[in-house]
Amino acid sequence: MRRSGLVLGILVMFCSSSGLYAQCGVERWSIKTGTDSQAPSINLSTYISTTIYNFWSSTAPSSLPANSRIAPRELNQYRVSGTLTKYKRETDSDYHVVIQDGSGRTMIVEIPSINCVGGGSPFGSGISHARAQFDARLTATSTMKTASIPVTIKGIGFWDFIHGQTGVAPNGIEVHPVLDIVFNSAKEGEPDVAEPTVSLPADMVEDDDGGRVQVYRGGDAVGDINFHGGPVIEHPRLRVIFAGAHWSESARNAITETIRSINADPQFQSLQRYGVETWGMPVEARHLLPRSIQIGATGDMNDLDVQRLLSTAVDEGRIQHISSDVLSIVLLDPETTATVGQSRDWLSYHSQFHPTDVAMPYVVVRGGQSPEALRESLVASVYRALVNPAGDGWF
16 A cells, blocks of 8 residues: 555556546555455355345444554455445446445445555455446446445455445444455436535535535635534644645745744634644744656646655654644745646645545645735635544544
8 A cells, every 4th residue: 555665656546537536545545455464364255144234233442553454354254135226436436335224324345456455365256256246237436326236245354444435334333355246226327427526615525535624715814713512632733744846945934934833823712712722833844755646647746646746755854753743834936736536626724534544634625825915825725724623524
């Protein structure tokens, strides 16, 4: 998943229907695709028959290791039946499929692209088989579609981080990857039906791996905020990352000074009532990381690319990440075009992922903004990240 060099060889697939490109995921990717050291020990010649209710009843683990499995769920193959109700191809190339039981309980089952599975994975043939079974019946695109088709799937249990995914189980349990899917409906050729557009808040967009992130598009940089009741960054420290090859020393110095002073905004002090200590808020490090990612003809950098850049820097020792109180601020240079999900209409956004067992909250800021607009973009997304680091809270 994350064990690549900083010059990243990325598999590129153009999505003719949307003009966006597809690529492979990042978070817990070795577990999702079977390139971890424990995958060969899973017995694929047998399975455990279970239900969505049984999956829901499992206690979620307190932490999710980046590259090791959690017994027993991630060390067994399961068979489960339900009704396939929603499906979509995510930007990370997975087929995101929602299944539901007769009581309305839902969970996610996912089928990766075989192009994103390492050659040593014992799941490779099963993943290829499941994708072929799915493609023979339905057409997954970047638009969420609805269906009502009884299915029986087999695959490996998986614990995911909850970040606003459509159909996610309350505890985050999934089947990922699916290695076999049988369509039990007697009907053939069910039409693909696009799901009505989900009414998200104006500053919320779907990200590149099925979740949601909060974006800033301009206007009131902070505004009113309603605490969503989740975790906060209690003792924030800032890590500044300049991504790209077009940063002069003077530009980096000017932006660093802006970042050092953003907590002078009186509204930052109001976050103390939620347990966020913004007094001081030191800038603990600066890093210049070359953006060695070029996707096809578009030259876009999306949220998966940001995560991959950060995780590779951690893997190579360029960044030491041992505390979730450190907020990474990624500044894209003016020559970098960027998307998050299918959205280009943003100035900054914040989210969170796990390059190690420790969560890394991060803010991404577009280049090419005036100093005043840049400051407002920083204030908006840093402020929101402190009180909602995962980025999926609804304000």
